[in-house]
Amino acid sequence: MTLRIAVPNKGSLSAKAIELLLDAGYRAHRRNRELRVTDSANDITFFFQRPKDIATYVGSGDLEVGITGLDLLTNSAAPARPILDLGFARSEFRFAAPPGTITSVPELQGRRVATSFPVLVEKHLADHGVRVELIRLDGAVENAIELGVADAIADVVETGESLRSAGLVPFGEPVMRSQAILIQSTRRAYTDDQAVAIQALTRRLRGVLDSRLYAVMDYNCPKAVLDRACALTPGIESPTISPMADRGWVAVRSLVRRDEAQRVMDELEAIGAKAILVTALEGCRITPAP
Numbered sequence: 001m002t003l004r005i006a007v008p009n010k011g012s013l014s015a016k017a018i019e020l021l022l023d024a025g026y027r028a029h030r031r032n033r034e035l036r037v038t039d040s041a042n043d044i045t046f047f048f049q050r051p052k053d054i055a056t057y058v059g060s061g062d063l064e065v066g067i068t069g070l071d072l073l074t075n076s077a078a079p080a081r082p083i084l085d086l087g088f089a090r091s092e093f094r095f096a097a098p099p100g101t102i103t104s105v106p107e108l109q110g111r112r113v114a115t116s117f118p119v120l121v122e123k124h125l126a127d128h129g130v131r132v133e134l135i136r137l138d139g140a141v142e143n144a145i146e147l148g149v150a151d152a153i154a155d156v157v158e159t160g161e162s163l164r165s166a167g168l169v170p171f172g173e174p175v176m177r178s179q180a181i182l183i184q185s186t187r188r189a190y191t192d193d194q195a196v197a198i199q200a201l202t203r204r205l206r207g208v209l210d211s212r213l214y215a216v217m218d219y220n221c222p223k224a225v226l227d228r229a230c231a232l233t234p235g236i237e238s239p240t241i242s243p244m245a246d247r248g249w250v251a252v253r254s255l256v257r258r259d260e261a262q263r264v265m266d267e268l269e270a271i272g273a274k275a276i277l278v279t280a281l282e283g284c285r286i287t288p289a290p
């Protein structure tokens with residue numbers, strides 16, 4: 001097997017990582033509770049591992065690549081590096097405490113800080129010259145203060161709901177911003193075949209991410225406002241302009257960001273464009289290879 005890839009077997013990363021691989025044409029379905037799935041057609045084996053262990057396997061070179069979180073990679077201190085941002089599991093890593101108790105990082109000096117990311121926290125505090133008593137927990141860290149084992153916590157924050165419901169407020173700058181990433185080892189040597197296979201995987205994943213980000217926009221445009229229309233829909237390289245039977249009009253096709261499509265349609269309509277269509281992408285290769 002040319003490529004062995006570590007995929008999170010549970011938690012916030014798992015379902016989205018598998019969905020991404022399936023959308024990229026890989027057979028990454030787990031039947032029952034399989035921990036290893038081989039996709040012979042693509043010459044890949046997926047190993048379903050605990051999210052916290054993935055950087056260790058990839059860093060050591062025992063698996064070629066893996067999907068993990070930037071915060072987990074940093075916390076592992078494994079010799080591995082991100083090769084592609086995957087855009088999901090976006091979060092911040094923050095300190096928090098009950099309001100009015102600890103409100104800045106220097107005030108943590110000598111206090112008890114609970115976390116399940118001890119390496120990440122220790123490094124950040126060392127960089128700020130602050131020494132604490134670290135309380136290592138596995139999860140549900142927000143309860144640690146009320147239960148009396150810590151004075152502050154450092155944990156993943158997405159919506160902030162877990163902090164709010166535990167009566168905690170974040171303080172200090174975020175320790176880091178994280179998202180899901182594809183990683184490879186910085187230490188091992190990859191064979192030429194493996195390097196080519198990693199490139200192919202990366203291009204496929206990037207294609208899926210771009211397909212989710214962009215849509216095709218088609219519209220009919222009076223020639224008199226074509227410059228303004230093209231400025232609204234510049235596309236990635238340049239819009240495609242085709243003649244129409246009515247010589248006063250042209251047909252324009254361009255890629256637009258999905259999250260901007262409604263605004264762009266409003267503005268095109270306002271300058272006189274007609275028959276504006278937005279079509280989702282099933283797949284694409286539009287950004288350059290890494």
Ligand SMILES: Nc1ncnc2c1ncn2[C@@H]1O[C@H](COP(=O)(O)OP(=O)(O)OP(=O)(O)O)[C@@H](O)[C@H]1O
Nearest residue numbers: 011012013051069071072089090091139156158178
């Ligand atoms: N609520 C969340 N929203 C977005 N990303 C999250 C959230 N919780 C965790 N993550 C991210 O998911 C990755 C895995 O985090 P973690 O190890 O805490 O696993 P988990 O998804 O919480 O599963 P578990 O704690 O049950 O093992 C990390 O990169 C983290 O930043």
Ligand SMILES: O=P(O)(O)OC[C@H]1O[C@H](OP(=O)(O)OP(=O)(O)O)[C@H](O)[C@@H]1O
Nearest residue numbers: 139140141156157158159160161162163
């Ligand atoms: O800001 P929020 O949207 O509330 O999300 C953040 C919470 O999500 C994660 O917890 P998870 O559910 O994975 O439980 P865990 O603490 O056991 O990891 C994380 O550890 C936070 O507790």
Ligand SMILES: [Mg+2]
Nearest residue numbers: 011012139140
């Ligand atoms: Mg968690």
